[in-house]
Amino acid sequence: QLVYPHDFRLTEKEKTSICYLSFPDSYSGGLGDTQFSFRLRQAGGSRNSPFQDDGRYNREAPVTLQREAAHYFGYVYFRQVKDSSMRRGYFQKSLVLVSRLPYVNLFQCLLQLIAPEYFDKLEPCLEAVCNEIDQWPPPVPGQTLNLPVMGVVIQVRIPSRVDKPGSSPVKQCNQENLLPAPLVLPSVHELDLFRCFQPVLIHIQMLWELMLLGEPMVVMAPSPTVSSEMVLALTSCLAPLRYCCDFRPYFTIHDSEFKEYTTRTQAPPSIVVGVTNPFFIKTLQHWPHILRVGELRMSGDLPKQVKVKKLAKLKTLDTKPGIYTSYKTFLHKDKTLIKRLLKGIQRKRPSEVQSALLRRHLLELTQSFIIPLEHYMASLMPLQRAITPWKNPPQIRPFCQEDFMKSLEHAGPQLTCVLKGDWLGLYRRFFKSPNFDGWFRQRHREMTQKLEALHLEAICEAVGDRDRDRAGGKAPLERFLIPISPQVRARCQHLPVKEETLQRVSLYIDTIIGSLPEDLQTVLHH
Numbered sequence: 001q002l003v004y005p006h007d008f009r010l011t012e013k014e015k016t017s018i019c020y021l022s023f024p025d026s027y028s029g030g031l032g033d034t035q036f037s038f039r040l041r042q043a044g045g046s047r048n049s050p051f052q053d054d055g056r057y058n059r060e061a062p063v064t065l066q067r068e069a070a071h072y073f074g075y076v077y078f079r080q081v082k083d084s085s086m087r088r089g090y091f092q093k094s095l096v097l098v099s100r101l102p103y104v105n106l107f108q109c110l111l112q113l114i115a116p117e118y119f120d121k122l123e124p125c126l127e128a129v130c131n132e133i134d135q136w137p138p139p140v141p142g143q144t145l146n147l148p149v150m151g152v153v154i155q156v157r158i159p160s161r162v163d164k165p166g167s168s169p170v171k172q173c174n175q176e177n178l179l180p181a182p183l184v185l186p187s188v189h190e191l192d193l194f195r196c197f198q199p200v201l202i203h204i205q206m207l208w209e210l211m212l213l214g215e216p217m218v219v220m221a222p223s224p225t226v227s228s229e230m231v232l233a234l235t236s237c238l239a240p241l242r243y244c245c246d247f248r249p250y251f252t253i254h255d256s257e258f259k260e261y262t263t264r265t266q267a268p269p270s271i272v273v274g275v276t277n278p279f280f281i282k283t284l285q286h287w288p289h290i291l292r293v294g295e296l297r298m299s300g301d302l303p304k305q306v307k308v309k310k311l312a313k314l315k316t317l318d319t320k321p322g323i324y325t326s327y328k329t330f331l332h333k334d335k336t337l338i339k340r341l342l343k344g345i346q347r348k349r350p351s352e353v354q355s356a357l358l359r360r361h362l363l364e365l366t367q368s369f370i371i372p373l374e375h376y377m378a379s380l381m382p383l384q385r386a387i388t389p390w391k392n393p394p395q396i397r398p399f400c401q402e403d404f405m406k407s408l409e410h411a412g413p414q415l416t417c418v419l420k421g422d423w424l425g426l427y428r429r430f431f432k433s434p435n436f437d438g439w440f441r442q443r444h445r446e447m448t449q450k451l452e453a454l455h456l457e458a459i460c461e462a463v464g465d466r467d468r469d470r471a472g473g474k475a476p477l478e479r480f481l482i483p484i485s486p487q488v489r490a491r492c493q494h495l496p497v498k499e500e501t502l503q504r505v506s507l508y509i510d511t512i513i514g515s516l517p518e519d520l521q522t523v524l525h526h
Contacts, residue, residue, distance in 0.1 A: 004126045008098075011043040013256065014072075020254040022076050022094035024224055025277045031080055033115070035108050036224035037232070038074045038250040041257065060141040062161050063242040063442065065189060068100045075099070075107040076224070077115035093119060101139065103188040104232060106156055113150050146182060155182035159189075165240045165363055186352075189236075193362075194341070194354035196233035198303040199293055199321065202338055204237075206308070206329050208362060209426065210289055211238055212369070214245045214433035215327070216268035217289040220275055220319075224250045226296055227274030234272055237362045241370055244438025245270040253277055270434050281319055290314060290324040330429070331421035337361050368417035369426075370439075375411055376404045377443050384454065389462040393455040396447055399440065401431055 003010065010018070021038040058066045075097040083091040095115045097107050118125045132149050139145065142160035146153050197204060210217060211234055219234070221227035228249035235243040251261075251273045261273065262283040275284075284290065293306065309322040337358075344354050382394040405424060413423055430436050 002123060002126065004130050010098075013043045014040065017254075017256060018074060018096060018098070020252050021074060021250060022096045023078065023092070025250075025252040025254075025275070031082065034078050034080075034223065034225050035111065036076050036078070036228040036250055037104055037108070038076070038224075038228065039248055040072045040074055042070050042072060057139065057141065060161055062141075062159050062163070062240060064236070064239050065102060065159055066242075068102075072098050072100060073102055073104075073107075075104065075111055077108075077111040078224075079115070079119055095119075103139075105185055105190065106154070106188045109154060109183070109185060110149065113152055117150065153182040154185060156185040156188050159187075165367070190355075190359070191229060191233050191236065192351055192355050193233055193237075193358045194351050195296055196229050197358065198296060199306050200291070200323070201303075201341060202305045202333070203308065203323055204337070204358070204362075205331060205333050206323070206325075206327065207234060207291075208237055208365060209329055209331065210327065211235065211243060211272070212241075212366075212426075212433070212435060213429050214270040214435050215289055216270060216287055217272045217291060218275060218280065218284050218287050219272065220280065220290060220292045222276065222293075222295055224274075224276055226293060227276055229296070230291070230293060231272050231274040238366055238435070239359075239363065241366050241435065242438060242442070244435045245272070245433075247272040249274050251275050253279060281314065285311070285314060288325060289327060292319055292321045292324065294321050329421070330423070330426040331419050334361070334419055365417065365419070368413040368419075369430075371416065372408060372412055373404070373439070374443075376407055377440075377447070381447055382451070387451070387454050387458050389455070389458045393451040396444065396451070401428075 003015075017040055021040065024034075061067075076094050077096075078092075078094045080090055080092045082089065095111060095118050097111055099107060101107075114125070114129050129149060133147075136147050137143075137145055139158045141158050142162070144155065144157045146155050148154075197207075200207060217234070219227055219230045221230060231247055231249040235247050246269065248255075248271065252258075252275075261268065261271070264286050268284075268287045288311070290311070291306075306321045306323055309324050311324045311326060313322075314324045340357060341354060343349075344357065377399070380397040380399065382396070386394045405427065408424065408427070
């Protein structure tokens with residue numbers, strides 16, 4: 001019915017997809033207000049973002065919170081109430097916030113403030129809200145933002161890549177100067193993991209491995225809320241490692257990728273997809289891993305845990321909750337974690353504390369797995385003494401899987417993790433997954449940029465030495481010509497080098513080229 005701001009460009013295909021994804025796909029019998037989220041593939045691939053700071057933000061933000069280039073996130077506030085004046089006997093409407101940022105907590109909180117007002121006052125409400133949001137500062141990693149909207153100030157800190165993983169959020173500041181007192185969000189994105197995973201706690205090890213290996217998985221849930229929360233919880237359990245596969249927190253039979261995912265002529269893609277329509281039980285029976293969950297209800301005891309079942313037992317009607325898979329885990333279960341969570345339930349420990357325990361366990365598990373890879377990758381970096389201004393930057397040595405496997409004997413995950421099992425088999429399987437490919441490409445890109453930055457620093461030092469020698473009459477200019485081009489100035493912009501260095505490089509390039517004969521300047525510019 002309405003898009004704000006009016007100049008936001010969506011294709012007709014994107015609009016249609018958003019409409020279908022903003023309503024429950026099957027009858028849940030629930031009345032009132034519900035919230036959930038979805039992730040939508042952009043029509044026509046990635047487009048240029050209107051935000052000028054995209055590059056800086058993605059460099060400084062954790063990899064798990066980077067702005068998406070080819071997908072939108074949709075955050076939905078859906079209202080369904082009885083209304084005899086409506087043709088179907090119900091008032092049904094959704095307000096959807098669309099963003100490239102995975103800030104599920106912030107945006108769902110924002111919708112809780114906006115949507116009830118919108119349903120009463122309609123378009124004027126959205127216009128006023130958009131005018132306020134227009135004044136918000138950009139999300140700068142590491143900064144605490146005060147975001148005024150509808151008489152409330154939401155205060156939230158944007159996580160930074162330099163934050164210590166697993167550390168508590170930095171205390172919010174400037175609260176004493178704000179009237180009324182701000183609505184402080186502890187996190188822009190972190191879910192209540194304990195509540196999301198409560199029916200599958202004893203299988204958390206298996207689910208972590210399936211996510212790490214990029215295995216195709218279907219989450220069948222009774223509502224879009226349970227579906228989207230479970231999928232987002234699953235994909236977040238690899239942090240600080242980025243989940244590099246596709247994921248759809250909520251997926252419907254009307255989605256444009258429906259045929260692609262339900263075809264039996266090829267293997268299912270590496271994706272986690274959340275569904276609610278029972279029709280999917282039949283169309284996705286050939287998928288290797290299916291998680292069926294019921295409504296998430298917090299109780300005073302350990303919730304009934306779903307069982308691992310054979311895929312053949314997946315029935316079209318009345319399928320019971322369970323993990324339908326034939327997967328055998330590489331690592332043994334961590335019984336200590338379950339005991340700690342059980343003790344927390346008995347002591348009525350708050351859910352956020354239980355979630356922190358669970359998040360810490362998953363963080364340490366991921367770090368134990370990834371640290372040996374990071375150490376080996378760092379060993380492929382050329383020595384700094386091999387970087388000279390007179391030659392192009394040296395190449396990073398190739399990644400050899402067998403060399404890495406040999407390094408695990410003395411520097412493997414057993415140094416930081418008590419879990420036993422087939423770690424070597426897990427690494428070999430990981431090498432075939434999109435998550436390894438995504439991790440390797442990112443690390444290789446960062447190392448290449450670091451090499452280029454060090455090379456530029458070496459050029460600056462060499463030209464500085466040249467200037468000092470020339471001032472002392474020690475050497476002619478020609479001896480200090482360095483193999484650089486004007487394009488270096490443009491390449492500097494994305495490198496992790498100091499602003500002072502960029503200015504020096506730019507000045508030295510202009511000085512060197514400007515002091516050469518005109519015909520040689522022309523050659524260099526080309």
